[in-house]
Amino acid sequence: MASGIKDKVAILGMGCSKFGERWDTSPDDLMVEAYIEALDDAGIEANQLDAAWFSHHIDDIGAGKGGTPMSVALRLPNISVTRVENYCASGSEAFRGAVYAVAAGAADIAIALGMEKLKDTGYGGLPATNYGTFGPQIGPSGSAPGNFAQLASAYSAKHNVSAEDLKRAIAHVSVKSHANGAKNPKAHLQKEVTEEQVLNAPMIAEPLGLFDCCGVSDGAAAAIVTTPEIAASLGKKDLISVKALQLSVSNGLESHHNTWDGSYFHTVRIAAKKAYAEAGITKPREEVSMMEVHDCFSVTELVTMEDLFISEEGQAVKDVMDGFYDSDGQVPCQIDGGLKCFGHPIGASGLRMLYEMYLQLQGRADKRQLKNPSIGLTHNLGGQPANNVCSVAIIGSL
Amino acid sequence: MTDVGISSLVSYIPKLRLLRKSITEANSWLAPNLLGKGKGTKSISNWDEDSVTMSVEAARRLLGPEDNRSYVDNLFFASTTMPFADRLNSGIIRAALTLDESTLCTDISSSLKCGTTALINAISTVQSGKSNYSLVVTSDKRKSRVASSQELDFGDASTAVSISNENIIAKVVATASISDDFVDHFRGPNEEFDYNWEERWIRDEGYLKIIPKLVTKLLEDNKINPSEIKKFILPCIFPKVPQTISKICGIDPENVVDNLALSTGDTGSAHSLLLLTHVLENSTPGEKILVCSFGGGGDAILLETTDLVNKFKNEESISSMLDNGIEETNYMKYLTFNDLVKWEKGMRGEIDRKTALTTLYRHNDAIMGLIGGKCSKTGTIQFPASRISVSPNSPDIDTQEPYKLAEKRANILSWSADYLSFSINPPNYYGIVSFEEGGRIMMDFTDVGEGEIESGKDVKMVFRIKAFDEIRGFTRYFWKAVPI
Numbered sequence: 001m002a003s004g005i006k007d008k009v010a011i012l013g014m015g016c017s018k019f020g021e022r023w024d025t026s027p028d029d030l031m032v033e034a035y036i037e038a039l040d041d042a043g044i045e046a047n048q049l050d051a052a053w054f055s056h057h058i059d060d061i062g063a064g065k066g067g068t069p070m071s072v073a074l075r076l077p078n079i080s081v082t083r084v085e086n087y088c089a090s091g092s093e094a095f096r097g098a099v100y101a102v103a104a105g106a107a108d109i110a111i112a113l114g115m116e117k118l119k120d121t122g123y124g125g126l127p128a129t130n131y132g133t134f135g136p137q138i139g140p141s142g143s144a145p146g147n148f149a150q151l152a153s154a155y156s157a158k159h160n161v162s163a164e165d166l167k168r169a170i171a172h173v174s175v176k177s178h179a180n181g182a183k184n185p186k187a188h189l190q191k192e193v194t195e196e197q198v199l200n201a202p203m204i205a206e207p208l209g210l211f212d213c214c215g216v217s218d219g220a221a222a223a224i225v226t227t228p229e230i231a232a233s234l235g236k237k238d239l240i241s242v243k244a245l246q247l248s249v250s251n252g253l254e255s256h257h258n259t260w261d262g263s264y265f266h267t268v269r270i271a272a273k274k275a276y277a278e279a280g281i282t283k284p285r286e287e288v289s290m291m292e293v294h295d296c297f298s299v300t301e302l303v304t305m306e307d308l309f310i311s312e313e314g315q316a317v318k319d320v321m322d323g324f325y326d327s328d329g330q331v332p333c334q335i336d337g338g339l340k341c342f343g344h345p346i347g348a349s350g351l352r353m354l355y356e357m358y359l360q361l362q363g364r365a366d367k368r369q370l371k372n373p374s375i376g377l378t379h380n381l382g383g384q385p386a387n388n389v390c391s392v393a394i395i396g397s398l
Numbered sequence: 399m400t401d402v403g404i405s406s407l408v409s410y411i412p413k414l415r416l417l418r419k420s421i422t423e424a425n426s427w428l429a430p431n432l433l434g435k436g437k438g439t440k441s442i443s444n445w446d447e448d449s450v451t452m453s454v455e456a457a458r459r460l461l462g463p464e465d466n467r468s469y470v471d472n473l474f475f476a477s478t479t480m481p482f483a484d485r486l487n488s489g490i491i492r493a494a495l496t497l498d499e500s501t502l503c504t505d506i507s508s509s510l511k512c513g514t515t516a517l518i519n520a521i522s523t524v525q526s527g528k529s530n531y532s533l534v535v536t537s538d539k540r541k542s543r544v545a546s547s548q549e550l551d552f553g554d555a556s557t558a559v560s561i562s563n564e565n566i567i568a569k570v571v572a573t574a575s576i577s578d579d580f581v582d583h584f585r586g587p588n589e590e591f592d593y594n595w596e597e598r599w600i601r602d603e604g605y606l607k608i609i610p611k612l613v614t615k616l617l618e619d620n621k622i623n624p625s626e627i628k629k630f631i632l633p634c635i636f637p638k639v640p641q642t643i644s645k646i647c648g649i650d651p652e653n654v655v656d657n658l659a660l661s662t663g664d665t666g667s668a669h670s671l672l673l674l675t676h677v678l679e680n681s682t683p684g685e686k687i688l689v690c691s692f693g694g695g696g697d698a699i700l701l702e703t704t705d706l707v708n709k710f711k712n713e714e715s716i717s718s719m720l721d722n723g724i725e726e727t728n729y730m731k732y733l734t735f736n737d738l739v740k741w742e743k744g745m746r747g748e749i750d751r752k753t754a755l756t757t758l759y760r761h762n763d764a765i766m767g768l769i770g771g772k773c774s775k776t777g778t779i780q781f782p783a784s785r786i787s788v789s790p791n792s793p794d795i796d797t798q799e800p801y802k803l804a805e806k807r808a809n810i811l812s813w814s815a816d817y818l819s820f821s822i823n824p825p826n827y828y829g830i831v832s833f834e835e836g837g838r839i840m841m842d843f844t845d846v847g848e849g850e851i852e853s854g855k856d857v858k859m860v861f862r863i864k865a866f867d868e869i870r871g872f873t874r875y876f877w878k879a880v881p882i
Contacts, residue, residue: 123744128748130749133756134761136865137753137765137864138839139840139841140819140826140828140842141749141819141821141865142814142816142819143816143818143826145816146819149814149816150829150830153852202817203817204816204817204818205814205815205817205818206814206816251788252788255830256788256838257778257789258832258833258838259790261811262811262812262830386840
């Protein structure tokens with residue numbers, strides 16, 4: 001196996017805009033908001049940036065195509081800007097590009113910035129889009145909740161969990177995230193909810209109700225990365241370094257071959273194993289301090305706990321109900337509110353997850369601060385259970 | 399000379415039966431004159447069915463599950479409600495049935511007698527020796543104005559009939575036709591609805607003159623005594639007119655076949671052959687059956703059942719379909735299904751459904767015929783076929799052989815009922831369907847009743863409308879799963 005990325009790249013600075021329904025804020029201004037914070041945090045000037053990666057998923061209702069929207073909005077010094085798009089994992093993909101550029105020595109300092117402007121659609125939820133010219137001719141004209149909701153029927157069938165028990169467990173996932181989001185001033189949704197509210201919410205896609213679905217938000221997030229040596233030369237101390245960056249992409253097995261049972265994420269298991277190996281983690285349940293996972297829907301988070309090998313297979317319902325992933329549990333999950341409450345501006349989400357892990361590792365998470373975390377994991381997933389891209393990143397103190 | 403006749407016939411009646419009372423009561427303030435017609439039910443198709451899909455369904459039932467359908471030499475599609483004015487509609491049906499491309503496909507339209515006209519043409523192809531097996535499919539899904547008499551009369555259905563010189567259950571004794579520009583109704587180009595003339599004139603100058611002339615000539619020319627006719631089929635929305643005609647012709651009025659007005663309604667060009675299916679499903683050998691139709695003149699086909707009719711049995715007979723219909727009382731649902739009201743489709747309904755015709759043709763076997771691939775090396779079955787096999791441990795290149803999935807057993811792996819995405823019949827049911835022998839598809843479900851869907855449940859495939867491209871007038875088709 002390749003030597004991997006562990007400790008080759010450090011995070012110099014990060015920034016994140018307020019997420020939410022930013023009616024009065026343009027795509028450009030969302031980018032500027034995250035960028036200024038990241039630049040200030042890094043303590044550098046724009047002309048010190050060597051290269052940029054820009055993640056943006058839905059260009060036709062956002063900033064448009066290519067790298068120019070970022071370069072123009074931030075008035076970058078004519079450096080390379082590479083736009084990346086990999087479904088909802090786009091933010092992690094931008095981070096990967098910047099980190100790899102630094103690790104390769106192609107750039108001393110690189111920036112990754114993700115932005116999405118989803119509230120210019122005119123309606124709630126994600127926009128309905130076509131995927132190519134063949135897919136729409138055979139695939140259901142469905143929605144993200146309808147695709148992810150199918151995990152529930154398959155998980156219940158496989159693990160013999162009643163629909164009621166599963167519904168209650170995924171409700172707990174959302175109640176927990178709302179409690180965390182209430183402590184986050186940048187979160188889209190900052191109100192706590194009760195289990196009763198979640199269970200009685202209007203149905204979106206069976207069995208997912210309104211509170212089982214994440215916020216659809218405007219927002220941007222950014223990371224500036226460099227080598228540990230350069231970071232030290234810039235006077236940075238207590239560095240946070242990248243321990244692992246892995247991406248696994250479906251090859252059609254789940255959607256075309258009858259071996260996959262529909263109850264888990266094939267790619268997550270592969271990416272997680274590789275990431276733990278890259279980071280040197282052998283007992284994730286004990287070694288991972290905290291996680292930000294891709295909780296686009298409550299049921300996604302539940303099955304992901306098993307796919308990341310934190311909960312044993314078939315045991316996620318029990319762990320969730322035991323509070324294992326609550327803010328005072330053994331492995332707090334979505335301590336910033338997650339996609340559920342911080343919100344999900346698609347291209348920014350992977351970077352937003354890293355932003356919270358970065359703040360926590362530095363002890364800068366204010367009311368949400370956990371006690372002495374050392375390893376933070378982010379899990380960023382795009383597509384749908386049967387066909388997806390999955391990023392698992394691990395960062396920690398150098 | 400070898401006898402030519404019907405070797406099989408199957409009808410398809412959509413499950414939903416709209417209670418006529420639900421129409422007349424809703425419209426009583428507007429059309430109190432129609433209150434008396436609020437009796438019985440009419441068959442209504444789902445929003446995703448049209449004359450093409452209903453024909454495919456009847457033909458699939460007739461042809462059975464075998465992959466080999468190369469024996470079909472001719473395909474006639476008869477309908478006054480074909481989805482395309484210029485695109486070979488029977489070609490769509492051919493593709494869905496995976497008939498050979500050498501099958502001669504013909505669309506016959508423009509009058510309500512086109513179903514029987516197609517049958518006469520099919521008979522000629524076999525009689526002339528140009529075909530050993532000709533298939534006729536006929537269906538109509540007629541739109542009618544709200545609060546019109548036609549709204550109460552019309553129903554939706556289809557019938558498929560095979561004409562052959564082997565295994566005949568009813569041989570053709572004689573056929574006759576009258577072409578007469580008697581315009582009882584018409585539908586101009588780009589018009590949604592029929593324009594109808596006075597019913598009394600249609601009855602007295604149309605039915606009561608044209609049909610007796612047609613029948614009498616056919617019987618006289620073939621030296622058949624009218625008393626020999628044991629079943630007389632004549633679709634007609636006017637009560638008792640077929641009985642009056644039978645008397646004029648010397649046929650026993652008791653032998654007039656019930657026109658199913660109270661259960662399916664008049665199913666247009668499909669109706670004569672739908673009634674014939676009902677008759678042949680309950681016939682004994684040696685019965686003479688006279689099938690007639692009216693529209694732009696009339697057709698008459700005289701048949702005589704053979705000994706094989708005793709063995710003729712459809713898996714779903716007309717009687718069982720009539721018994722198993724689901725009563726629908728929601729008139730608004732019918733109006734919405736048929737786009738007869740301007741309803742709020744929401745912004746999600748605005749997505750562009752333009753069909754790339756190049757893509758459609760490139761994947762025609764997969765999209766229209768539900769043909770996947772089977773790896774010749776590992777036997778792995780997949781949908782769609784691809785140059786590199788999906789088999790996880792054996793990604794073989796260019797080993798895929800065509801593999802038909804439409805008639806294979808399948809069940810539900812995962813599903814959801816989606817209330818968010820656009821649907822003409824919410825919630826939008828879809829999920830992953832796994833075929834027992836291999837292969838799976840994330841696909842739409844249709845004809846789903848509440849609580850009828852769960853993981854592991856068996857499904858069957860049906861050919862349905864996938865979407866309408868309202869901007870360009872294109873109907874997109876694909877297959878869907880129905881829980882069984």
